[in-house]
Amino acid sequence: MKRASGFFARIFGFEKLSKYESDYLHDSNIRSCSYMGFIVVLLELWMLIRQTYSKIIPKYQAGGDLFDLLVKYTSKYWLFLLIGVGLMLFCLFYNREKKLSKGRFIALVSVGTACMLYTLVLKLETFMATSEAITPVMAAIMNIMLVSVYVFLFVIGAVIVAYALFKYLKNKNVVPLEHLAIIAFTLVCLAFGIFVSYSDFWAGKEIICYLTMVLYVGCLLIYRPYVTLLILGTSFLGFYFILLTYQGGLTFARQEVVISGVAYKIISGDAVNYITFFISLATICFAIYHGRLTEARNSKALEKSAKEDPLTGLYNYSYFTKLAKDSIENLTGDHVFLFIDVHNFKAFNDQRGFEAGNRFLVAISKCISDVFRDSLCGRQADDHFVVLTKAEGLSDRLNAVNALVHGYDDEILLGINCGAYHLSGSAEDPRMSIDRARYAAKLIKNRYQTIYIEYDERMSEAYHKRLYIINNIDNAVKNGWIVPFYQPVVWSDSGEMCGCEVLARWMDPVYGRLFPNDFIPVLEEYRLIHKLDRAIYEFAFRDLRAAMDAGKPVVPVSLNFSRLDFELMDAVTELDELAAKYRIPKELVHVEVTESALMDNYSKLNEAMERIKALGYSLWLDDFGSGYSSLNVLKDYQFDVVKIDMRFLSNLENSEKSRTLIDCIIQMANRINMLTLTEGVETKAQAEFLHSVGCDRLQGYLFGRPIPLDALYERIGKGELTVSERRV
Ligand code: C2E
Ligand code: CA
Numbered sequence: 001m002k003r004a005s006g007f008f009a010r011i012f013g014f015e016k017l018s019k020y021e022s023d024y025l026h027d028s029n030i031r032s033c034s035y036m037g038f039i040v041v042l043l044e045l046w047m048l049i050r051q052t053y054s055k056i057i058p059k060y061q062a063g064g065d066l067f068d069l070l071v072k073y074t075s076k077y078w079l080f081l082l083i084g085v086g087l088m089l090f091c092l093f094y095n096r097e098k099k100l101s102k103g104r105f106i107a108l109v110s111v112g113t114a115c116m117l118y119t120l121v122l123k124l125e126t127f128m129a130t131s132e133a134i135t136p137v138m139a140a141i142m143n144i145m146l147v148s149v150y151v152f153l154f155v156i157g158a159v160i161v162a163y164a165l166f167k168y169l170k171n172k173n174v175v176p177l178e179h180l181a182i183i184a185f186t187l188v189c190l191a192f193g194i195f196v197s198y199s200d201f202w203a204g205k206e207i208i209c210y211l212t213m214v215l216y217v218g219c220l221l222i223y224r225p226y227v228t229l230l231i232l233g234t235s236f237l238g239f240y241f242i243l244l245t246y247q248g249g250l251t252f253a254r255q256e257v258v259i260s261g262v263a264y265k266i267i268s269g270d271a272v273n274y275i276t277f278f279i280s281l282a283t284i285c286f287a288i289y290h291g292r293l294t295e296a297r298n299s300k301a302l303e304k305s306a307k308e309d310p311l312t313g314l315y316n317y318s319y320f321t322k323l324a325k326d327s328i329e330n331l332t333g334d335h336v337f338l339f340i341d342v343h344n345f346k347a348f349n350d351q352r353g354f355e356a357g358n359r360f361l362v363a364i365s366k367c368i369s370d371v372f373r374d375s376l377c378g379r380q381a382d383d384h385f386v387v388l389t390k391a392e393g394l395s396d397r398l399n400a401v402n403a404l405v406h407g408y409d410d411e412i413l414l415g416i417n418c419g420a421y422h423l424s425g426s427a428e429d430p431r432m433s434i435d436r437a438r439y440a441a442k443l444i445k446n447r448y449q450t451i452y453i454e455y456d457e458r459m460s461e462a463y464h465k466r467l468y469i470i471n472n473i474d475n476a477v478k479n480g481w482i483v484p485f486y487q488p489v490v491w492s493d494s495g496e497m498c499g500c501e502v503l504a505r506w507m508d509p510v511y512g513r514l515f516p517n518d519f520i521p522v523l524e525e526y527r528l529i530h531k532l533d534r535a536i537y538e539f540a541f542r543d544l545r546a547a548m549d550a551g552k553p554v555v556p557v558s559l560n561f562s563r564l565d566f567e568l569m570d571a572v573t574e575l576d577e578l579a580a581k582y583r584i585p586k587e588l589v590h591v592e593v594t595e596s597a598l599m600d601n602y603s604k605l606n607e608a609m610e611r612i613k614a615l616g617y618s619l620w621l622d623d624f625g626s627g628y629s630s631l632n633v634l635k636d637y638q639f640d641v642v643k644i645d646m647r648f649l650s651n652l653e654n655s656e657k658s659r660t661l662i663d664c665i666i667q668m669a670n671r672i673n674m675l676t677l678t679e680g681v682e683t684k685a686q687a688e689f690l691h692s693v694g695c696d697r698l699q700g701y702l703f704g705r706p707i708p709l710d711a712l713y714e715r716i717g718k719g720e721l722t723v724s725e726r727r728v
């Protein structure tokens with residue numbers, strides 16, 4: 001029962017529409033009004049021209065008074081023309097969100113004022129239907145209609161002026177006035193149709209004008225079906241009775257028309273046709289309403305996906321920045337962009353699973369949008385949120401967010417890092433501002449106690465350097481600012497050079513020599529690292545090829561691979577193709593992958609590791625012991641060499657524990673068939689100890705800093721370094 005009533009409610013349009021849906025229907029009505037306005041204007045212009053030629057000019061030439069003639073024969077057309085122009089402008093300039101421009105404001109106010117003035121200047125009786133040929137009832141009805149239209153014009157003028165004032169001065173949507181415009185149009189169209197068609201009917205012609213106008217109203221404008229039924233029903237019934245008052249009743253006139261000598265009888269319309277038309281029109285209106293509603297729903301879904309982050313329902317980043325850009329100029333008082341990063345989210349995700357991670361993100365977003373209810377909130381990506389809010393009372397709000405995040409899991413230490421950037425003017429680019437806030441947030445990333453930091457001028461220099469790197473990586477590669485430096489690796493027993501690691505340097509025209517610490521983390525953060533690495537591999541192979549061609553002694557090169565290289569490019573294929581291009585034997589290439597890269601069990605990475613080995617390159621584990629869970633990495637992959645992180649060497653001389661640890665690591669690696677290399681060897685004592693515990697290779701300042709290739713060969717030439725023939 002309930003379902004059936006729901007069904008009927010839906011069919012007849014009694015259901016509750018969402019704001020989006022009713023706005024959508026409303027907007028499309030306003031658009032229809034502007035088309036219809038245009039047609040009315042054309043029609044009335046045509047009528048004015050016709051009247052001028054057929055009535056005014058002949059009568060004027062016969063000695064009539066021009067003003068009287070104009071008033072008598074054209075008043076009602078001017079009237080409709082003005083209404084048409086007014087409504088067309090009104091609808092054309094309607095915009096749900098934007099403020100009116102000055103030009104549009106002036107246009108609207110002038111037309112509105114003209115409408116009002118017109119009704120004041122003309123005398124009412126010129127409108128009265130005076131033809132003696134129509135019935136008294138009809139004359140009365142038509143007079144009422146004309147007077148209403150006349151009064152209407154005044155109201156419409158006032159509405160247009162009021163709308164323009166509100167919109168221009170206060171930038172407010174004046175919804176009742178907009179509805180009034182649509183209703184006005186409906187009534188004007190119906191009145192016009194009835195008016196013209198009655199005269200036509202009376203002259204024995206068909207009632208086409210009325211039917212056309214009803215079609216306009218019913219099909220171009222979309223009311224809820226029950227409203228359509230009401231409007232059309234009343235109008236049809238009303239007109240039907242008007243026609244009944246015609247002397248002959250509804251026995252419509254039949255006319256005889258002779259075409260090429262044949263006589264045709266044309267029936268001008270009859271009651272049955274009239275009712276059939278009403279029924280079919282009503283059906284079409286229903287269909288259009290429901291069609292348009294479906295359209296609204298589809299378009300809402302589309303619009304939603306363009307604006308919202310699907311997981312959290314917050315604005316997505318691009319829509320957030322668009323809204324922020326639009327709202328910045330209207331902000332008063334101190335406002336900030338916040339960049340909120342969740343500390344340890346990755347650990348949470350790893351330990352609790354992806355689904356739980358998603359639930360956590362949803363909870364955080366809900367909290368952020370509650371706490372910053374009056375502000376603009378969005379999700380940038382991953383666990384990064386952005387907010388545009390007023391600076392006042394900020395710390396309480398952030399504490400509230402932090403409290404939720406901190407208390408979310410009993411075992412994992414969670415919290416937020418928030419960077420803030422104060423807006424300094426209306427010309428701010430939100431993306432730049434957010435980037436500064438993000439930069440600030442990064443500075444406190446590993447400080448558990450600090451949840452908030454503001455971007456300030458002191459950060460500005462470092463920030464700009466970073467920006468410079470991001471913007472110039474392509475130039476740096478293209479212009480040869482990226483240079484490979486080579487650091488020797490030696491056998492621990494003989495001290496002879498058995499390889500070298502390629503380390504990037506950026507020789508910048510502005511900043512001078514930049515070290516990997518300056519640019520590698522930034523390039524990784526912005527996912528540009530593959531551009532650098534691809535270039536470095538090529539430079540290294542080119543150098544190696546040149547040395548081989550020149551008959552110089554060569555050693556294998558170790559290349560550093562970032563975890564992101566495997567995501568951002570097909571790193572293994574690139575490497576293999578470059579090696580082929582420069583004809584580099586595979587045993588001369590070592591691939592270094594850091595331990596942290598391998599920690600999340602990412603299938604693409606596994607595949608890449610297997611391909612490296614399968615293609616015949618040597619696979620080295622870099623920075624062993626610098627992160628956590630290293631032993632799993634050893635279990636999951638077969639490395640040729642494990643590079644022990646230089647942190648183990650600090651304090652080696654005084655710490656028995658450090659010595660034991662290194663000893664054990666080397667034993668363990670050997671037991672699972674991996675060789676070892678220790679990095680950061682700076683003293684002879686360290687080197688001797690490492691040799692004594694069986695570490696195969698050594699690398700560090702003791703044997704040489706990273707230097708350009710020429711300098712390396714110079715050292716070899718001087719006998720400071722001896723090149724070993726041994727490969728393993
Ligand atoms: P890494 O791969 O662990 O490279 C060793 C780093 O330790 C180098 O720093 C090297 O100069 C430094 N080093 C070598 N021996 C000693 C020593 O005896 N004492 C001390 N204190 N340091 C020593 P560098 O060149 O600044 O590189 C830093 C990191 O940047 C590298 O660490 C590597 O992870 C990364 N990196 C460098 N070049 C590239 C590259 O072309 N691509 C990628 N993806 N990463 C690179
Ligand atoms: Ca390395």
Ligand code: CA
Nearest residue numbers: 622623643679
């Ligand atoms: Ca290393």
